Amino acid sequence: MNKSSPFPYFSVIFLLLNVSPIISTTPTTEKEYSTFYQCLKNQTTFSDQVSNILFTQTNPSFSTLLQAYIRNSRFNTTSTPKPIIVITPQQGSHVQGAVFCAKSIGIQLKIRSGGHDYEGISYISNEPFIILDMFNFRNITVDIENEVAMVQTGATLGELYYRIWEKSKVHGFPSGVCPSVGVGGHLSGGGYGNMIRNFGLSIDHVIDAQIVDANGRILDKEAMGEELFWAIRGGGGASFGVIISYTVKLVHVPEIVTVFKVGKTLEENATELVLQWQKVAPLADDRLFMRLILQPVSSKVVKGKKTIEATVMALFLGGADEVVKILGKEFPVLGLMKENCSEMSWIGSVLWWANFDNGTKPDALLDRNYEASFSKKKSDYVEKTISKEGLEGIWKEMLELRKTGFVFNPYGGKMNEVPCDATPFPHRAGNLFKIQYSVNWDEPGIDVERNFTNQARRLYRYMTPFVSNSPRRAFLNYRDLDIGTNNFGKNSYEEGAVYGVKYFNNNYQRLVKIKTKVDPENIFRNEQSIPTHPSKPEFAHASAIIYVMKSGQDLACTLLDWSLHE
The missing domain is CATH 3.30.465.10 (Uridine Diphospho-n-acetylenolpyruvylglucosamine Reductase; domain 3)
Known part of the structure; x- marks a missing residue:
């Protein structure tokens, strides 16, 4: 591996340009453009690759390239902040060049792979920025x-x-x-x-x-x-x-796995199904994963009325007869029968879960086209079963909102065996399931967006008594800017702790220490990235106390954790 040289051969042509009126990023100065250009030029051996790796706002392909991996339509409007440049590296030296020159000029570098981050932070910013789009790195x-x-x-x-x-x-x-x-x-x-x-x-x-x-x-x-x-x-x-x-x-994986999807409405005893699911799904055979989808739907019983449908969507790493027998004993209210099940190969189950039609060939998985919609997502963790009375209150709230739904993903099994500090991901043992809040819509417009995002936030507030606390936890891959953002000013550490402890709990301090060591100038930053450590020790301990107060964590435990990783 090349472990020393930060000076790659990087082929680019850079055009100085005037920012279009629809571009909402603050334009960099002429000096910054020139500096960035000179940096790239100094690192460059020109080649035929030039037009394939650098796209400025004047390039005819700029908009198509930018929009290709925007997976949430909320962030694909004329007023959405646009990058100054999109770089599409094809080899490691191109990435090295982008990092080196972004660091030299002090401009923000956003890194995008698939573009599915729910808040679009890999491709938007309120400060001048460049996108390093990794889609060519697909070997x-x-x-x-x-x-x-x-x-x-x-x-x-x-x-x-x-x-x-x-x-x-x-x-x-x-x-x-x-x-x-x-x-x-x-x-x-x-x-x-x-x-x-x-x-x-x-x-x-x-x-x-x-x-x-x-x-x-x-x-x-x-x-x-x-x-x-x-x-x-x-x-x-x-x-x-x-x-x-x-x-x-x-x-x-077995040669044959089993999938099934069974749904019940409130009129079909969905409340009892959810009560039983909470007790069964996290404790069942480890080979069985039963996702629970809860959403408002039109009632089949009363025309014009809404009801709640609870749908169990499952994968079992084994045969249909075995899973029917298991759930007949452990989850009788589901009423699973063999005719509800489909046996197939593991790759077939991948296609099934992705909602491809029956008989679809596996090469459909190579298709990168994605039909984006407008959406807002949030997350929570549940440690204790929600009572019948609690569920009935939740149904009432969902029916009033009419659009926002849940996905409950069960834990247990292997998740109970891995220590919470084995990786930065802390949400292991002790959780019954993870919640995803989800609302989707098709119509653009600020007022429409405000209505639907507020629905998700209202349901999130309503769920406060039923979910984790001190801190209320969140899943990093369900990125949610509502829980805190960072401006990277003088209060950067405190701002980072607000969302950091929600995503990482006690692992946050160790991440800050590593960040400070490997990126002290904070080159790699976004609205919810890990901040660097405060420079003065007394500020560090004061900051620890502040974030403890904000998150509700036990002070003694947190300061002990701080001292262990300092």
Whole structure:
């Protein structure tokens, strides 16, 4: 590995331009443009690659390229802040050049892989910025003999699943169910999917990585050291550098798995189903993952009336007869029968979960097209079952809102076996399930957006008594700017702690320490990135007390944790 030179051969042409009236970013000065240009020129050996890797706002392909990986239509409007440049690197030296020159000029560098981050922070900013779009970094090498795969971070989950399937019908990888999600953001934030109870998170199977650090060096696991390697497996890679690739350990899957989807409305005893699901889903056979989807729907009983439908969507790593027998005993209210089940290969289940039609060929997973909608998501963790009275109140609130729904994802199994500090992802044992709040709409407009986002926020507030507290926890891959943002001014550490303890709990302090060591100038930053450590010790301890007061954590435990990682 090249561990020393930050001066890559990087081919670019840079055009000085006037910012279009629809561009809402604050334009950089002529001096900044010139400085950035000269930096790139000094690092460049011109080649035929030029037009393929650099796109300014005057380039005819700029808008198409920018919009290609915007997965939330909320952030695809004329008023949405636009980057000054989009760089589409094709090799590691291009990434090194982008990091080196962004650092030299002091301009913000946004890193995008699949563009699925819910708040668009990989491709928007309120300060002048450049997008480093990693979609060309999509090579995947599968080594079945050693049961590993090297996957570049611009690849999608669908591409990874397909390449594994090409080599083996009894290997898979535990990760997300949406095939167009980019590997880079997904794995660096934790990596969550429908085999979590049997195999844990994606990051639990990462054995190596390549990263371009703040000094422009390409480092592997050995070169970066254990601390940085720990941080980029669940701590959000964009806080620490540009991750180029991950090497992952594959898992064994049966030749035949079973999927099913069973739904009931309130009129069909959905409340009892949800009560029983809470007690069964986190404790059932580890091979069984039963997602619960709760949403307002039109009643089939009373015309014009809304009701709540509870749908169990499941994957079982085994045959239909076995899962029917298990749930007949443990989850009788579901009423699962063999005719509700479909047996198929693991790759077939990947397609089923992604809502492809029956009979769809696996190569559909290579399609990067994605039909984006307007959406708002939030997250929570539940540690105690919600009572019947509690559920009935929730149904009432949902019916008044009429649009916002839930996805409950069960924990247990392998998640109870991995220590909460094994990776930065802290939400392991003690949680029954994770909640995703979800509202989607198709009509653009500020007033429409305000209405629907406020619905999600209202339901989130209503759920306060039923979810984790001190702090109220959140999942990094369900990015949510409502829980706090960072302006990176004099109060950067305190601002970072507000959202940092929600995402990382006691692991936050260790992440701050690593960030301060590997990126002291805070080159890699976004609205919710890990901040650097305050420079004076007395400020550090004062800041710890402040964030404890804000989050409601136990002071003694937190200061003890601080001292351990200082």
